[in-house]
Amino acid sequence: MSFEPKIVGFLCNWCSYTGADLAGTSRMKYLPNVRVVRIMCSGRLDPTFVMKAFSQGADAVLVAGCHPGDCHYQNGNMKTLRRIPLLRRTLAQLGIEPERLRLEWVSASEGERYQSVVNEFVEQVRKLGPLNLELDPSVERAAG
Amino acid sequence: MADEKLRVAMFWGAACGGCDVALLDIHEHILDVIEVADIIFWPCAMDFKFKDVEAMPDEHLDLTFYNGAIRNSENEHIAKLLRQKSKLMAAFGSCSHMGGIPGLGNFHDRKSIFETAYLNTKSTHNPDKVFPRTEFEVPEGKLTLPEIYDTVKTLNQTVPVDYFIPGCPPNPEQIWIVIQAVASGKLPPKGSTVGASDKALCDECPRKKTELKFKQFKRRHLVHPDPEVCFMEQGIVCLGAATRAGCGWRCIQSNMPCRGCYGPLPNARDQGAKMLTAIASHIDSEDPEEVERILDTLPDPAGYFYRFGLPLSLLHRRQRRNA
Ligand code: SF4
Ligand code: SF4
Ligand code: FES
Numbered sequence: 001m002s003f004e005p006k007i008v009g010f011l012c013n014w015c016s017y018t019g020a021d022l023a024g025t026s027r028m029k030y031l032p033n034v035r036v037v038r039i040m041c042s043g044r045l046d047p048t049f050v051m052k053a054f055s056q057g058a059d060a061v062l063v064a065g066c067h068p069g070d071c072h073y074q075n076g077n078m079k080t081l082r083r084i085p086l087l088r089r090t091l092a093q094l095g096i097e098p099e100r101l102r103l104e105w106v107s108a109s110e111g112e113r114y115q116s117v118v119n120e121f122v123e124q125v126r127k128l129g130p131l132n133l134e135l136d137p138s139v140e141r142a143a144g
Numbered sequence: 145m146a147d148e149k150l151r152v153a154m155f156w157g158a159a160c161g162g163c164d165v166a167l168l169d170i171h172e173h174i175l176d177v178i179e180v181a182d183i184i185f186w187p188c189a190m191d192f193k194f195k196d197v198e199a200m201p202d203e204h205l206d207l208t209f210y211n212g213a214i215r216n217s218e219n220e221h222i223a224k225l226l227r228q229k230s231k232l233m234a235a236f237g238s239c240s241h242m243g244g245i246p247g248l249g250n251f252h253d254r255k256s257i258f259e260t261a262y263l264n265t266k267s268t269h270n271p272d273k274v275f276p277r278t279e280f281e282v283p284e285g286k287l288t289l290p291e292i293y294d295t296v297k298t299l300n301q302t303v304p305v306d307y308f309i310p311g312c313p314p315n316p317e318q319i320w321i322v323i324q325a326v327a328s329g330k331l332p333p334k335g336s337t338v339g340a341s342d343k344a345l346c347d348e349c350p351r352k353k354t355e356l357k358f359k360q361f362k363r364r365h366l367v368h369p370d371p372e373v374c375f376m377e378q379g380i381v382c383l384g385a386a387t388r389a390g391c392g393w394r395c396i397q398s399n400m401p402c403r404g405c406y407g408p409l410p411n412a413r414d415q416g417a418k419m420l421t422a423i424a425s426h427i428d429s430e431d432p433e434e435v436e437r438i439l440d441t442l443p444d445p446a447g448y449f450y451r452f453g454l455p456l457s458l459l460h461r462r463q464r465r466n467a
Contacts, residue, residue: 046417046418046421047414047417047418047420047421048412048413048414048417048418048458050417051414051417051457051458051459052413052414052458054458054459055458055459055460068430075430078430079421079424079425081430081432081435082424082425082427082429082435083420083421083424085432085435085436085439086420086423086424086439086442086445087417087420089439089445089446090416090420090445090446090449093251093444093445093446093447093462094446094459094461094462094463095462095463095464095465096459096463096465131465132465133459133463134461134463134464134465135459135460136295136297136301136460138297138301138302139301139455139458139460
């Protein structure tokens with residue numbers, strides 16, 4: 001059976017989610033592997049969301065926001081631009097290939113770009129294979 | 145029951161012994177403890193045998209302080225035994241709360257740790273490649289050792305824990321507050337973190353904060369930090385933003401940045417992820433290539449973020465996917 005990657009996509013409300021919507025309303029075809037979560041701004045992306053996605057079975061995570069200079073909250077995406085590389089380095093140390101976390105800028109008018117980003121990423125993750133985390137169920141029990 | 149003394153136990157799992165010392169650091173209050181409590185089991189301080197504990201009826205102990213992480217079969221066995229024999233179980237100190245320094249073992253596994261410890265360190269001479277075994281026959285009989293696990297766990301990942309007392313080690317003043325609460329029966333709901341604040345260490349830290357940004361990380365041992373100014377603003381990683389207050393900012397007072405031993409804030413599931421956000425906001429660049437160059441000056445980010453809490457974190461350990 002071929003491996004179908006599970007990808008969680010965090011898309012900012014003002015640009016990338018609208019861009020994904022445009023791809024949909026324009027009836028563009030793209031691979032169905034990305035489960036989209038809408039966030040108000042890419043800068044709202046707490047790295048906890050990414051860790052949680054991986055810990056609950058995602059093979060990869062896509063983060064998409066407005067192009068630099070276009071963030072609805074002026075510079076939220078500049079925070080993302082600094083966070084993601086640090087998060088990728090941290091994940092690499094924890095044995096998760098940094099390629100499994102991708103940051104893209106997609107504007108509200110770039111339906112086609114969303115389509116190609118998704119298709120490309122799904123194929124890339126397919127090559128990487130499933131994440132298959134080694135995670136004891138007891139880990140769910142946090143503390144305090 | 146009123147005039148009966150509390151029956152208390154203190155045990156060390158995978159720990160350094162500092163927690164046991166911290167309990168003694170309540171100084172003369174230890175005499176007040178003896179007034180209200182009988183210490184039934186405390187291997188570090190007095191002579192007891194595991195079989196004494198095994199012989200107790202269930203819930204015989206009112207309270208067990210368990211310090212240390214769970215990284216071998218003995219730690220696990222005693223944790224389960226004490227849970228069965230105790231009405232209340234408290235994780236005492238960073239190791240049992242979230243893995244602590246032994247939890248850094250989760251960046252590795254038994255094989256790689258054994259290879260380092262018994263073969264590759266410069267001072268080791270082991271031409272026959274002898275490794276510890278769990279059983280060994282000698283003329284006098286069979287010798288046994290506990291089995292070391294690949295993955296370090298927290299106490300709560302091993303048995304249900306009622307209270308968490310953070311710190312490496314817990315601050316003795318906080319320990320005393322907790323003991324008074326136990327003695328007076330005024331404990332918060334089960335599952336609470338006690339002996340700590342609900343605020344971030346940065347909220348209590350008296351250093352000057354001006355929202356400075358930097359273009360280079362600096363390592364503490366290579367610089368002389370200004371003792372008045374926030375470490376982060378000097379480019380030195382300090383975990384105060386993602387760490388519970390309660391320790392009395394003791395590292396900060398010694399001009400050392402916080403390493404996060406009091407653990408994540410309430411409702412923050414992953415201390416490292418929170419710290420990552422705080423650090424990224426101090427980097428002075430909006431150019432992806434420059435950001436990478438600045439990050440090159442921060443070796444081992446995961447080691448900073450999860451200094452005390454890798455087993456408690458969402459990802460728990462380094463994944464051995466290509467092993
Ligand atoms: S980052 Fe460290 S030095 Fe700065 S305010 Fe927070 S605790 Fe104090
Ligand atoms: S300053 Fe940080 S590392 Fe030091 S004792 Fe306090 S919480 Fe622990
Ligand atoms: S609103 Fe789109 S990235 Fe900030």
